[in-house]
Amino acid sequence: MPKDFARTQRVADQIQRELSDIIRTELKDPRVGLVTITDVDVTQDYSHAKIFFTLMGDTALAPQSQLGLERAAGFLRSQLAHRMMLRTVPQLHFVYDTSVERGVHLSHLIDVAVAEDKAHLDDDES
Secondary structure (H helix, E strand, O other), X not given: OOOOOOHHHHHXXXXXXXXXXXXXXXXXXXXXXXXEEEEEEEOOOOOEEEEEEEEOOOHHHHHHHHHHHXXXXXXXXXXXXXXXXXXXXXXXXXXXXXHHHHHXXXXXXHHHHHHHHXXXXXXXXX
16 A cells, blocks of 8 residues: 655655755855755645754854845745746745754763763773
């Protein structure tokens, strides 16, 4: 039986691919650095899309990058309209995605805990 893959998810995936390409090749705003689009969430009626992004490098520049992306939302939306065959191109809302940073932090905490446990086991065996 084929996997149920909703049209909204296919549209979200296509928006993610197209936006990544547009931001990389056509967006000239200096506030927007090395942005990676991590996820896109589109409403059922395609009127709004929430774009989750992360930054490569300095995460302190996230508010500036978000402002740059919000200011360029009209340009990005018009470019999406040229590339995609949709009746309604959604309004774009950008949200900084902190899940990658949290994952790295939790991984570091796990590594520290494992190292401490190993150190305690080595002390107990001596």
